Amino acid sequence: MATPRTTTMRRQGDNAVKDLTIVICSYNYERFLREAIDSALAQAPERTRVIVIDDGSTDGSRAIIASYGERIVPVLKENGGQASAYNLGLELVDTEYITYLDSDDVLYDGAIDQALAAFERGGYAKVQFRLSVIDGDSRPTGAYVPNSTPPADCAALLRRGWLYPSPPASGNVYRASALRRILPLPKPKGRGIAADFFAIYGVALLGPVHAIDTPLGGYRVHRVASESEPGDAPKVGLSIANCQDIDEVIRSFPHRWNALRELVGERLGEQLPEHAIDFAYEKAVLCANAYDAPFSQRCHWLAFESGRYFRSIVSNPFWSAKKKLMAIALTLACVAPSRRMSDHAIRYIANPLARRPLPAGGRQA
Incomplete structure (x- = not known):
């Protein structure tokens, strides 16, 4: 083992220099994992490396990861939570840019090409893009996140306490050098720390943010939103998040x-x-x-x-x-x-x- 918590990391494909690493953080989402990996591998393969970090899954996720062979970099670790996966992912990255893809989400064709083109036009610390909300069967619901577009200088407003509109984790691409000034995150104390919260808002203090309003990925909602009476259509609940009510x-x-x-x-x-x-x-x-x-x-x-x-x-x-x-x-x-x-x-x-x-x-x- 490379460390007490990870397996030996194999290089993906050839040894050509890449520009961006897609880090897929996976935990017990075998139903959706293959679709997430396939969507990542379809992103500008000549410029992109894919790392899949399995955070101690107990379902069939690791067999799915193994089936990709050297097309991806598999990293298997004991369960430590999202913050530990984010920290380890950034530690393993040697590219200029990084994005974290949740294993139940997907990237649409051309997402990374558009993000890299934006970085090349300006000195951004982060490029974000809108996500289409999809259901458990990958069908678009008609909703999108976020619903507003932030200014490039999100830092000025953040310093006044305003949290700028941002997509969830999978819709953010970071300049790795900027993110390294925020990560690694400390070990959570008490309530679990949502690593994407710190990455999304912390990095905005280190440079301008560019927002792409076109939906370039799918944010999956697959839990039952609320209870319904027998025979009724499902009711729309109060929250679209999978882990937070x-x-x-x-x-x-x-x-x-x-x-x-x-x-x-x-x-x-x-x-x-x-x-x-x-x-x-x-x-x-x-x-x-x-x-x-x-x-x-x-x-x-x-x-x-x-x-x-x-x-x-x-x-x-x-x-x-x-x-x-x-x-x-x-x-x-x-x-x-x-x-x-x-x-x-x-x-x-x-x-x-x-x-x-x-x-x-x-x-x-």
Whole structure:
């Protein structure tokens, strides 16, 4: 073994110099893993290396990885969480650029070509691209993330506490030298650390960010969003994330922001604000207080507890005036006397899947 936690790493294909490494972080996703690897291998093979880090899977993932032979670089390790996979991936990379692909997501044809072309046009620390939300069968849902485009200078706003619109992990390509100033991440204490949060926001303090609005990958949603009555169509729930529900967002976000502040202070000598401003977090708080709640409770939240929420709308530097007005109108609908109408408005605010077109012959809760 190369280290106590990894197997010996084999070189992928020929020894030609590559420009970018795709690091696939895999844990117990055998159902989706092959599609992720195939999508990575299809990306500019003359310029790209593919490393697959298996974080102690107990399903059939390792057999799938072995089936690719020398087309990929397999790294097998004991389970240590996302942060350990991110740290190890960057340690193994010898290319100028790196992207982390979740093993249940996919890259679309030409994604890496477009990202590399953007890097070559400017001195970016990160290039990001929009992701299409897909279901467990790889069918597009009609939703996309993110829904807004950030400015190139995300750092100025981040220093004021604003988290800029970014796709999840698989939609971000980093300049490796910039990322090495943020990673490796410390061993998580208490609640698990989401490594992509630190990479996405930390690297923005080290150079401009370029955003490609074209969907160049698929972000997979494959868990059941909410329970339905027998015989009914599935209801659209409050969260599109596979690992986080609304309560988890509320619990974890302050912890992650504080950990990012500490990391940035130690590594970059910068002091970020004590509190972050993020609509995703504030809408989670709205949901926790108003979803499926009595009319009196919703009115109390609006009258006494909604200040930070409305600030995240009215002062939002990434939104147009039209979008702000629509968000305010939808929020006011959340306190309609009808709980059914209120819950429908909250779902629309909370979850992009609630805004998708109805399937033929189907209905939306």
